[in-house]
Amino acid sequence: MTKDEQALLDWVIAEGGELRVTISRDEAGVRGLYTTQPVKKGEVIVSIPQHIVLSVKNVAAAEASPQLLKEIHSPCSRLRPYLDTLPGPDGVLTAYNWPEEYIKYLADPAMEEQLKNSFKLHARNTWLGHNDDEMEVTIPEAIGRKNITLKEWEHVVSLLSSRTFSIRKGALSLVPVLDLVNHDVRDINQLGNSSTVDLVAGKDLAAGEQVTITYGSMRNDELLMYYGFVDTVTEPPRLFSVDHRDFKLYEANPLSDSPLEGPPEVLRTELARLRGILTAFEARLDGLGPIPDTQPYVASLLRDAHDRRRRALHAEIGRLEQQLQGASGSGGEEL
Numbered sequence: 001m002t003k004d005e006q007a008l009l010d011w012v013i014a015e016g017g018e019l020r021v022t023i024s025r026d027e028a029g030v031r032g033l034y035t036t037q038p039v040k041k042g043e044v045i046v047s048i049p050q051h052i053v054l055s056v057k058n059v060a061a062a063e064a065s066p067q068l069l070k071e072i073h074s075p076c077s078r079l080r081p082y083l084d085t086l087p088g089p090d091g092v093l094t095a096y097n098w099p100e101e102y103i104k105y106l107a108d109p110a111m112e113e114q115l116k117n118s119f120k121l122h123a124r125n126t127w128l129g130h131n132d133d134e135m136e137v138t139i140p141e142a143i144g145r146k147n148i149t150l151k152e153w154e155h156v157v158s159l160l161s162s163r164t165f166s167i168r169k170g171a172l173s174l175v176p177v178l179d180l181v182n183h184d185v186r187d188i189n190q191l192g193n194s195s196t197v198d199l200v201a202g203k204d205l206a207a208g209e210q211v212t213i214t215y216g217s218m219r220n221d222e223l224l225m226y227y228g229f230v231d232t233v234t235e236p237p238r239l240f241s242v243d244h245r246d247f248k249l250y251e252a253n254p255l256s257d258s259p260l261e262g263p264p265e266v267l268r269t270e271l272a273r274l275r276g277i278l279t280a281f282e283a284r285l286d287g288l289g290p291i292p293d294t295q296p297y298v299a300s301l302l303r304d305a306h307d308r309r310r311r312a313l314h315a316e317i318g319r320l321e322q323q324l325q326g327a328s329g330s331g332g333e334e335l
C-alpha cells in the first residue's frame with residue numbers, strides 16, 4: 001500500500017467510516033480491496049459516511065466531469081486524501097482517453113465508430129466549450145484562467161466515467177474507498193445507500209479475500225470501452241455486443257443471452273452471419289499486423305480482447321452447427 005492509500009484509509013476512519021478491508025494489488029498489479037478479517041454473509045464490509053461522497057449530476061460523463069475537475073484543482077478540497085489516490089493518466093483507460101494509435105486495433109468498424117465519434121468526440125466537444133449550456137459547471141468555472149489540455153480532460157472524464165456509482169436518484173457518486181472495488185461478474189456483494197454508503201457481504205468472506213462487486217452484465221467490448229479491461233472469468237466468453245444478432249449502433253436495445261431458437265433457415269442465416277464476422281475480423285487483424293507495444297497495457301488488453309472475441313464467435317458458431325446437425329438427424333445437414 002502506498003503512503004497516499006494509507007492516508008486515505010486513516011482519513012475515512014477519522015471521518016466516521018468503518019473498514020474491514022485494506023488496499024492491495026493482485027498478481028497482475030490491479031489495485032483493489034481485500035478483507036482484513038473474516039466477514040459473514042449479511043455483514044457490512046465497508047461503510048462510508050455521506051459527507052465524504054462527491055456526487056455530481058447524472059448526465060453524460062463529460063458534462064459532469066467539471067465538478068470533479070474543480071475538486072482536483074482546489075488545493076483545499078475537503079476530499080484531498082481521496083483525490084490523492086485517484087489513478088494518474090496511465091492508470092485509467094476508457095474509450096474517452098483511448099490512445100489514437102490504438103483505435104484501429106479494435107479491429108471492428110462499429111467499435112471504432114463509437115470510440116471516435118461518440119466517446120472521443122464528446123470529450124473533445126465539451127473541452128472546446130461546445131456543450132457549456134448542458135453543464136452545471138463549465139471547465140473555465142472549474143479551473144479559472146488555467147488551461148487544460150485535451151489529454152488531461154480525457155483523463156478526468158475517464159476517471160468519472162469508470163469510478164461512479166448510481167446510488168442516489170439523479171446523481172453519479174464518487175465514494176472514497178468503495179470506488180476501489182473491482183468487478184467480478186459472478187459477485188453478489190450489495191451496495192446500499194442510507195445515512196452511510198455500505199457494502200454488504202453477499203456470501204461469507206475469508207480474511208485476505210479480494211472484495212468485488214458486479215459493475216453490471218456488460219459484454220467485453222462494453223467493459224473495454226467503459227472500464228479498460230475484459231472479463232476473464234466467463235467461459236466460453238460471451239459474444240461482443242457488436243456481434244450480437246440484435247445489436248444496432250447507438251440503440252440501447254437489450255441483447256439476450258438466450259440461445260437463438262428457430263427453424264433451420266433462421267439458424268443457418270445466423271451461422272452465415274457469424275462466420276462472415278469471424279472471416280472479416282481475422283482478415284482485418286491480418287491486415288493490421290502485430291499490435292505495437294508502445295503502451296504495453298493497451299496492447300495486452302487488445303490481444304486479450306481479440307482472443308475473447310474470436311473464442312466467443314467460435315463457441316457460438318459451434319453451438320449453431322451442432323443444433324443444425326441435431327435438427328437434421330443423422331443425415332448430416334449441409335452447414
Ligand SMILES: C[S@@+](CC[C@H](N)C(=O)[O-])C[C@H]1O[C@@H](n2cnc3c(N)ncnc32)[C@H](O)[C@@H]1O
Nearest residue numbers: 030031032162163179180181182183227228229
Ligand atoms: C472503480 S475502479 C476500481 C479500482 C481500480 N482498480 C483502482 O485501482 O483505482 C474501476 C477500474 O478498476 C479496474 N478493474 C476493475 N475490475 C477489474 C477486473 N476484473 N479486471 C481488471 N481490471 C479491473 C479497471 O481499470 C476499471 O476501470
